[in-house]
Amino acid sequence: MEEFQGIKIWWSSNKNTPKRPSFSFYPKTEERRYYTLTFHKRYRDAITKSYIDKVLKDGKAIAVRNRERKLYTNNPSDSWYEYQSTKWSHVQFEHPANFETLAMAENEKEAVKNDLIKFSKGKEYYTKIGKPWKRGYLLYGPPGTGKSTMIAAMANLLDYDIYDLELTTVKDNSELRKLLIETTSKSIIIIEDIDCSIDLTGQRRKEKKKKKEEEEKKSKKGSKVTLSGLLNFIDGIWSACGGERIIIFTTNFVDKLDPALIRRGRMDRHIEMSYCCFEAFKLLARNYLDLDDHETHPLFEVVRGLLEKTKVSPADVAESLMQKAVEEDADICLNRLIRDLESKSAKEGEQSKEA
Numbered sequence: 001m002e003e004f005q006g007i008k009i010w011w012s013s014n015k016n017t018p019k020r021p022s023f024s025f026y027p028k029t030e031e032r033r034y035y036t037l038t039f040h041k042r043y044r045d046a047i048t049k050s051y052i053d054k055v056l057k058d059g060k061a062i063a064v065r066n067r068e069r070k071l072y073t074n075n076p077s078d079s080w081y082e083y084q085s086t087k088w089s090h091v092q093f094e095h096p097a098n099f100e101t102l103a104m105a106e107n108e109k110e111a112v113k114n115d116l117i118k119f120s121k122g123k124e125y126y127t128k129i130g131k132p133w134k135r136g137y138l139l140y141g142p143p144g145t146g147k148s149t150m151i152a153a154m155a156n157l158l159d160y161d162i163y164d165l166e167l168t169t170v171k172d173n174s175e176l177r178k179l180l181i182e183t184t185s186k187s188i189i190i191i192e193d194i195d196c197s198i199d200l201t202g203q204r205r206k207e208k209k210k211k212k213e214e215e216e217k218k219s220k221k222g223s224k225v226t227l228s229g230l231l232n233f234i235d236g237i238w239s240a241c242g243g244e245r246i247i248i249f250t251t252n253f254v255d256k257l258d259p260a261l262i263r264r265g266r267m268d269r270h271i272e273m274s275y276c277c278f279e280a281f282k283l284l285a286r287n288y289l290d291l292d293d294h295e296t297h298p299l300f301e302v303v304r305g306l307l308e309k310t311k312v313s314p315a316d317v318a319e320s321l322m323q324k325a326v327e328e329d330a331d332i333c334l335n336r337l338i339r340d341l342e343s344k345s346a347k348e349g350e351q352s353k354e355a
């Protein structure tokens with residue numbers, strides 16, 4: 001029994017098993033399940049107009065909540081046409097990252113969060129302005145500053161799937177198109193280290209893979225995704241796909257990127273992930289050591305001074321703060337961080353003297 005606006009409604013579940021001849025060549029017909037609602041007849045209008053709508057909406061929300069989210073990676077095209085093979089393989093996406101535990105300046109974090117929420121609720125707005133419902137983000141910053149963590153937090157916030165597109169295994173623009181056409185709505189498509197995956201002439205130049213690729217080129221197997229192919233897909237394919245999609249490029253070297261690739265409109269928002277500031281450190285101390293932001297620990301000021309003169313990534317700070325044994329308390333971890341920061345700062349000092 002349920003109550004809606006003071007009306008009592010009784011639900012009962014039923015099924016219909018269709019009668020079949022005792023012998024049949026046809027497959028067994030599915031049984032039909034249905035629900036019966038019982039209520040006073042004077043509420044008929046309220047039930048058929050408002051209550052059923054509410055039930056359907058709630059049902060959809062539950063289905064979205066229970067949806068198992070996926071992390072997709074593209075398969076090399078050589079295997080696309082094998083028996084039962086697909087262009088994307090997936091695993092369940094279960095990254096615990098969220099915006100609360102992401103260490104970065106609070107106002108920037110809020111701005112990114114608001115931007116995402118506005119986008120995800122913007123269906124009517126995008127239809128009104130006649131643009132495809134997509135948004136591009138460029139995440140840039142040194143290694144270990146939380147670019148991947150930020151993407152996982154974004155996917156968790158919006159309940160989106162992730163497509164991790166490895167461009168180095170895509171042979172040409174037409175393969176790229178085929179892959180992207182198969183992505184589903186409510187998803188984030190990532191191209192990591194974009195500067196290493198493509199260059200202006202369309203030739204690949206991923207440093208680590210350079211040698212291997214040169215060999216591939218020799219054997220005429222080299223890939224030929226071009227910058228213009230990538231740009232076309234960003235501008236054009238979306239219109240054909242419909243549905244909400246976010247595309248994210250990450251790079252450690254924003255200056256290396258071609259302006260055409262990152263101009264506003266393609267990459268709507270540029271987000272800098274930077275070295276660990278004191279504010280970010282306080283959040284990490286809360287995450288890792290349960291030290292509350294407002295608590296003034298005597299060692300915090302020492303850390304503040306060191307962070308002001310040393311460039312260190314949040315990943316390195318997190319590593320120093322992490323308890324290595326059960327008996328390690330906050331003081332031990334903070335002292336380890338201070339030692340690590342001091343030795344980094346001394347090394348940087350020596351290097352600058354040599355230079």
Ligand SMILES: Nc1ncnc2c1ncn2[C@@H]1O[C@H](COP(=O)(O)OP(=O)(O)OP(=O)(O)O)[C@@H](O)[C@H]1O
Pocket residue numbers: 101102103104141142143144145146147148149150252273313314315316318
């Ligand atoms: N801003 C951050 N807030 C919280 N944790 C962080 C942050 N940055 C890094 N970390 C920690 O460091 C680990 C590595 O960070 P992450 O992989 O997100 O960095 P990245 O910027 O993507 O690095 P790369 O450029 O090398 O891919 C994370 O698993 C996380 O535990």
